[in-house]
Amino acid sequence: MKKDEIIRVLKILIRNKLSLLGIIIILALIITALFAPFIAPYPNQAKGEPNPEEKLQPPSSKHWFGTDYMGRDVLSRVIYGARISLLVAVAVVSLGLLIGVPLGLLAGFKGGVVDAVVMRVTDIFLSFPPLLLALLISVTLGRGLENVIIALAVSWWPWYTRLIRGMAISIKEKPYVEVAKSMGISSWKIIGRHILPNAISPVIVQGTMDMGSAILEASALSFLGLGVQPPTADWGLMVSQGKDYLLNYWWYPTFPGLAIFITVLAFNLVGDVLREILDPRLRRRFL
Amino acid sequence: MTDGPLIRVENLKKYFPFKESLFSRKVKYLKAVDGVSFSIKKGETLALVGETGSGKTTTGRTIMRLYEPTGGKIYFEGKKITKLPKKKFQKIRMQMQMIYQDPYSSLNPRMSILNIIAEPLRQLKVENIEDRVLELLESVGLSKEHMYKYPDEISGGQQQRVAIARALAVNPKFLVLDEPTSALDVSVQAQILNLLENLQKDKNFTYLFISHDLSVVRYISHRVAIMYLGKVMEIGTVEQIFENPQHPYTRILLESVPIPDPKDRRRKKLVLPGEIPSPLNPPSGCPFHTRCPFAKDICSEKEPDYVEVENGHLVKCHFVEVMK
Numbered sequence: 001m002k003k004d005e006i007i008r009v010l011k012i013l014i015r016n017k018l019s020l021l022g023i024i025i026i027l028a029l030i031i032t033a034l035f036a037p038f039i040a041p042y043p044n045q046a047k048g049e050p051n052p053e054e055k056l057q058p059p060s061s062k063h064w065f066g067t068d069y070m071g072r073d074v075l076s077r078v079i080y081g082a083r084i085s086l087l088v089a090v091a092v093v094s095l096g097l098l099i100g101v102p103l104g105l106l107a108g109f110k111g112g113v114v115d116a117v118v119m120r121v122t123d124i125f126l127s128f129p130p131l132l133l134a135l136l137i138s139v140t141l142g143r144g145l146e147n148v149i150i151a152l153a154v155s156w157w158p159w160y161t162r163l164i165r166g167m168a169i170s171i172k173e174k175p176y177v178e179v180a181k182s183m184g185i186s187s188w189k190i191i192g193r194h195i196l197p198n199a200i201s202p203v204i205v206q207g208t209m210d211m212g213s214a215i216l217e218a219s220a221l222s223f224l225g226l227g228v229q230p231p232t233a234d235w236g237l238m239v240s241q242g243k244d245y246l247l248n249y250w251w252y253p254t255f256p257g258l259a260i261f262i263t264v265l266a267f268n269l270v271g272d273v274l275r276e277i278l279d280p281r282l283r284r285r286f287l
Numbered sequence: 288m289t290d291g292p293l294i295r296v297e298n299l300k301k302y303f304p305f306k307e308s309l310f311s312r313k314v315k316y317l318k319a320v321d322g323v324s325f326s327i328k329k330g331e332t333l334a335l336v337g338e339t340g341s342g343k344t345t346t347g348r349t350i351m352r353l354y355e356p357t358g359g360k361i362y363f364e365g366k367k368i369t370k371l372p373k374k375k376f377q378k379i380r381m382q383m384q385m386i387y388q389d390p391y392s393s394l395n396p397r398m399s400i401l402n403i404i405a406e407p408l409r410q411l412k413v414e415n416i417e418d419r420v421l422e423l424l425e426s427v428g429l430s431k432e433h434m435y436k437y438p439d440e441i442s443g444g445q446q447q448r449v450a451i452a453r454a455l456a457v458n459p460k461f462l463v464l465d466e467p468t469s470a471l472d473v474s475v476q477a478q479i480l481n482l483l484e485n486l487q488k489d490k491n492f493t494y495l496f497i498s499h500d501l502s503v504v505r506y507i508s509h510r511v512a513i514m515y516l517g518k519v520m521e522i523g524t525v526e527q528i529f530e531n532p533q534h535p536y537t538r539i540l541l542e543s544v545p546i547p548d549p550k551d552r553r554r555k556k557l558v559l560p561g562e563i564p565s566p567l568n569p570p571s572g573c574p575f576h577t578r579c580p581f582a583k584d585i586c587s588e589k590e591p592d593y594v595e596v597e598n599g600h601l602v603k604c605h606f607v608e609v610m611k
Contacts, residue, residue: 175385175393178353182385183407183457184377193406197397 012276022269025262033082040076047080048072048231056249066251068242074251077233078259084234085263088149088218089211095153097207100160105191105199107161108168119165122158130155131217138226148218148227156210160203167199201278209271212264219260235260291365292326293493294350294461299323300358301342301349305567317566319345321517322359327510329460330487332494334504336540337514338563343497346514347463350495351383352376363461384454388466390446394438400424400449401434407456423452427482444475448482455486463495468503480507501544505529510599513537516566516574523600533602536575573605581606 013020037043041063045051051071059066065074107118125133137151171177172195180190219236221227228234230241235256242253300323302316319342327333335343349356352368361369363379371379387393394403404420413419421431427448438446447467454462464483468476484507486492498504504511505525512522513536521534532538539559560578564570570577576586585605593601 175387175389176395179385179393179453180406182351182353182380183410184381185406185410194395198395
């Protein structure tokens with residue numbers, strides 16, 4: 001059984017070469033983040049130690065991505081930045097799912113007043129442009145990484161609630177749920193055993209793609225000075241600081257920008273292929 | 288146990304409220320089931336036959352109280368279950384199970400066959416669940432190899448067998464079969480019908496068999512009720528209905544079954560004109576008068592009562608005697 005499953009997934013991945021690339025990029029990012037101190041050529045500079053002798057050096061064999069306005073190695077800082085970005089991505093999406101999924105399941109399954117209340121609350125949250133809401137919360141809570149994560153998660157969960165509510169509504173009408181009810185299975189067991197497993201796939205796909213968007217929005221908040229504070233290495237912050245140097249010292253904002261771009265793209269590619277992997281109806285076709 | 292019927296339905300009604308338009312305040316009712324009465328003896332199969340929209344599925348679902356009836360009474364083993372509170376009804380509901388038209392959507396695609404059948408067993412706190420599941424699988428003609436598969440890895444016929452095995456897990460007495468074979472290939476249909484028949488012989492099950500396929504109905508049922516727009520037009524034994532149909536609607540239905548012999552096809556046939564009227568706006572008087580080739584003035588004015596033609600053979604038509 002398990003072996004068949006692995007073969008099926010591998011076959012899908014081989015057909016979707018771009019998605020395979022996405023997975024490789026994300027794996028590489030995770031390894032980079034975990035082993036940053038060993039990979040980065042100048043770990044101390046990545047942590048913020050200034051190096052005034054080598055200000056704004058172009059890319060060279062000594063500094064592959066050049067150096068910034070304090071002479072710090074851009075490559076080392078991009079490598080350390082992966083830690084922050086992945087942390088933000090995972091934390092924002094998991095927090096969003098943790099709030100959004102139970103509420104959505106409850107709203108969809110119970111219907112009636114519960115549904116109306118939950119949905120009106122999501123409406124309130126969704127009526128703000130997402131970044132603006134995150135900005136508002138972020139400003140209220142103050143600067144710092146934790147606050148950025150909280151701000152983004154709070155502006156994010158309603159999407160998951162909506163998505164899973166819709167799925168729950170369609171699944172609760174299925175005969176197998178009706179059978180379970182007629183056999184006296186409790187609501188909680190029905191939600192856990194029948195509704196959640198069949199409703200979660202699109203949410204997982206969405207969540208994966210959102211990891212990219214979370215990084216992007218966290219970068220935007222950093223860019224505006226609300227997120228991670230200097231001298232911590234963060235991609236958004238580096239782009240923000242480097243933007244003034246773009247014309248004469250292009251490498252400074254470009255490499256962290258590229259890192260954001262590639263990461264967001266990779267998460268989207270993986271989200272695409274997850275859709276196919278998670279669909280149980282497609283299972284037999286590839287065996 | 289008494290010799291009374293297992294299931295008795297008296298003047299059952301199920302109306303669905305709806306609004307004519309978004310802004311109108313007046314609530315109208317869709318009369319999906321409108322005064323249906325019948326009883327089914329233990330070990331007997333009653334077929335409910337009718338076109339799409341005739342209310343046959345709604346009748347089945349209302350009996351199981353998947354829809355709360357609007358009016359009328361339902362008795363199970365002589366006990367009135369219509370007004371029973373949910374918790375008390377649950378015990379009785381376990382003895383009534385439903386088999387659905389589409390076997391795939393009646394099985395959770397994320398659960399293995401073992402877990403699907405084990406779910407009701409766990410609920411009943413049965414011991415040695417795996418042995419019991421295997422026993423149930425074997426009783427519907429499946430084997431151990433199917434136990435660890437998922438619903439999408441087996442064929443439609445096998446899926447329906449699994450659904451039947453799950454229903455058997457709670458030791459029901461009464462099964463509502465909602466077109467259990469119409470989603471299956473003809474060859475598989477016969478297998479499932481045989482299985483259902485054998486199970487009935489073995490365990491003395493009572494079936495309510497909902498179908499529009501007359502050849503299947505003739506094969507499996509003991510008695511037949513013909514439904515039209517939420518009402519039973521004619522009810523009787525298989526012989527009475529198929530050999531001696533009285534209601535014009537029944538006769539037209541029976542004649543619409545294709546005849547294999549091409550010579551016979553030249554025979555003049557009664558053909559049913561038009562579509563079944565909308566149950567949102569049912570005709571006055573006899574619901575069938577808009578399509579009935581024998582309709583007279585009285586048909587649109589007065590709803591006919593049941594006439595007993597033979598023992599247990601009831602017909603809802605003004606002209607039963609005349610047409611003889």
